Amino acid sequence: MIDPDPLAEAELRELVPAVIGILVSRGADFATAEDAVQDALIEALRSWPSDPPRDRRGWLVTVAWRKFLDIVRSEGSRVKREERVMAATLAEPETSAESGDDGVPNVDDTLDLYVLCAHPDLSPASAVALTLLAVGGLTTKQIAAAYMVPESTMAQRISRAKSTIAGSRLNRPGDLSSVLTTLYLVFNEGHSGDVDLVAEAIRLTRSLRAMIDSAEVDGLLALMLLHHARRDARFGPDGRLIALADQDRTLWDRRLIVEGIEILQAALGRDELGQYQAQAAIAALHADAQTVEDTDWVQIVQWYDELLALRDTPIVRLNRAVAVGESDGPGAGLAELRGLDESLPRYFAVEAHLRERAGESQRAAELYVRAAERAGSVAERDHLNRQAARVRSGQGHRP
Numbered sequence: 421m422i423d424p425d426p427l428a429e430a431e432l433r434e435l436v437p438a439v440i441g442i443l444v445s446r447g448a449d450f451a452t453a454e455d456a457v458q459d460a461l462i463e464a465l466r467s468w469p470s471d472p473p474r475d476r477r478g479w480l481v482t483v484a485w486r487k488f489l490d491i492v493r494s495e496g497s498r499v500k501r502e503e504r505v506m507a508a509t510l511a512e513p514e515t516s517a518e519s520g521d522d523g524v525p526n527v528d529d530t531l532d533l534y535v536l537c538a539h540p541d542l543s544p545a546s547a548v549a550l551t552l553l554a555v556g557g558l559t560t561k562q563i564a565a566a567y568m569v570p571e572s573t574m575a576q577r578i579s580r581a582k583s584t585i586a587g588s589r590l591n592r593p594g595d596l597s598s599v600l601t602t603l604y605l606v607f608n609e610g611h612s613g614d615v616d617l618v619a620e621a622i623r624l625t626r627s628l629r630a631m632i633d634s635a636e637v638d639g640l641l642a643l644m645l646l647h648h649a650r651r652d653a654r655f656g657p658d659g660r661l662i663a664l665a666d667q668d669r670t671l672w673d674r675r676l677i678v679e680g681i682e683i684l685q686a687a688l689g690r691d692e693l694g695q696y697q698a699q700a701a702i703a704a705l706h707a708d709a710q711t712v713e714d715t716d717w718v719q720i721v722q723w724y725d726e727l728l729a730l731r732d733t734p735i736v737r738l739n740r741a742v743a744v745g746e747s748d749g750p751g752a753g754l755a756e757l758r759g760l761d762e763s764l765p766r767y768f769a770v771e772a773h774l775r776e777r778a779g780e781s782q783r784a785a786e787l788y789v790r791a792a793e794r795a796g797s798v799a800e801r802d803h804l805n806r807q808a809a810r811v812r813s814g815q816g817h818r819p
Contacts, residue, residue, distance in 0.1 A: 431476070432461055433557030437530040439480045440554055448488050450536060451582035454554055456488035530555065531631045538598040539585045546581035547602045548609075553578055555627075556620055566615040599628065600640050600696065607644050618648055638687035639697030645680035646703035649673040661803040665712045677707045698727040717747035734764050742770055750777035765796065769804060776811055785811040 436457060443453035460483040464476075473479035537551040552558045552566075564574035607621035625641045653667035684700045701723045709715040724740035738760055745753020753774045760767065772787035788808035795801035 432464060432480075435477050435480055436461070436557035437533045437555045438477060439484055441530055441533045442481050443484055443488055444533075444536075446485070450554075450585055452488060452491055453484075454582070456491060457484045458559075459487040460484035530627070534599045534628060535595065536585060538595065538602040540595065540598060541584050542581055544602070544605055546577055546584070547598075548605050549574060549578050550581045550585075551602050551624070552606065552617075552620065556624055558615065558620070562615050566609070566617055596632070596634065596636070600636060603628070604640060604644075604696075607647075618644075618651070622648065635687040635690045635692040636694035636696050638683050639694055639700050642680040642684035642687065643696050643700035643703055645676045645683070646700060646707050649676035649680065649707060655799070659799065660806075661799040663803070664706065669710065672707065677704075680704065681708070693726065693730070695727060695731045698723055698730060702727075715746070717743055721747050734760055738764055738767060738770055742773065745774045745777065750774045754778070765794075766791070768794065772804075772807070781811050781814075 439460070440450070440453050440457050443456065444450055448456070457480070460480050463483055464480060468476075533555055534551070537554055538547050542550065549563055549567075552563050553560065558566075560575050560578060561571050563578075564571040567574065603621055603625050606617050606624070609617040622641070622644050625637065625644060629637045629641055649672050650664075650667065652673070653669065653671040654662055656662055680700065681704050684697065684704055687697050688701070702720055705716050705720050705723070720743045721740065724736065724743055727736055728740065737756070741753050741756035741760070744756050754771070757767075757771055757774070762768070768787045768791035772784045772791055775787060776784035785808045788804050788811065792801045792804035792808065795804055
């Protein structure tokens with residue numbers, strides 16, 4: 421088992437999507453190209469420490485292409501496929517793993533790879549796994565550890581994803597919204613094990629932003645930075661979940677907040693509003709408030725109205741009900757809840773919050789307990805049960 425140098429491994433991960441993209445553009449199918457690149461990475465980790473190439477990307481392209489040809493040649497029954505590959509080989513300039521002048525084009529197909537990994541035929545979970553593998557350069561073992569599932573389970577998921585998109589061609593510009601959705605799903609997985617998926621999502625979104633000029637890509641990156649800035653204040657030393665209103669705002673990362681707001685302002689200035697920009701604007705208003713009492717709830721409601729015009733979903737309406745409750749009073753917030761389905765995630769938690777603000781303590785405590793029973797995590801469940809106990813004990817409520 422290779423114990424790679426962390427810096428070398430990080431550099432290799434940055435090269436993976438470009439190398440896969442080059443192989444696919446030469447006629448390789450995605451699944452086989454990805455396998456060939458993984459084989460080339462193993463060889464790189466073995467040989468680079470003692471004999472580093474001058475052009476690392478060129479070296480990887482050359483070795484991965486040779487690995488790909490070996491795989492194809494070993495499948496002798498696939499004559500047509502081999503003929504296509506050999507024709508592509510004749511059309512390519514000669515390359516050398518030892519030479520820095522390897523004839524590898526400077527075209528970067530990574531953007532196409534983002535689109536391919538977010539293929540509409542893939543389930544969200546499969547799209548995320550494939551993006552982390554092909555674009556993020558993570559190994560199957562690392563992805564499995566991040567999701568806390570057996571490596572064999574993740575390998576099967578990735579294998580099915582590859583089969584689903586077999587034969588699909590790179591199709592720039594493709595569906596950017598699917599790419600952004602996939603990246604946001606990665607971000608929302610959070611911190612787990614040795615792989616920090618939040619940091620990975622931010623890294624991949626920064627990479628995408630460098631390749632494409634889009635206000636919505638900027639909006640997604642701003643949203644991620646503004647949420648990530650509060651990471652150190654979300655949990656107490658004992659692992660307890662801390663609600664936004666009770667967080668120590670001195671622990672918020674002001675550097676990330678400033679960067680996020682600057683990116684957002686530039687995106688909004690382009691007058692190409694999208695859902696991620698609207699969500700980032702809401703996050704920015706929270707991040708910009710020095711205390712919870714300083715929160716500009718009126719503006720937040722206005723931004724939720726903008727978001728509803730772009731993406732009218734029950735979850736957006738539920739979150740808007742909270743903002744209305746803070747802006748116009750709990751009665752107005754409860755009125756917004758009417759008509760929404762009680763099966764929505766956090767529905768009972770929102771109603772409990774508004775009932776408590778309205779002075780209905782007993783009802784609020786009951787609703788906090790019901791919300792705890794449907795919590796999506798142990799930390800959230802414990803938090804809601806503590807809220808129920810606090811209300812029953814008659815302790816005061818914070819906004």
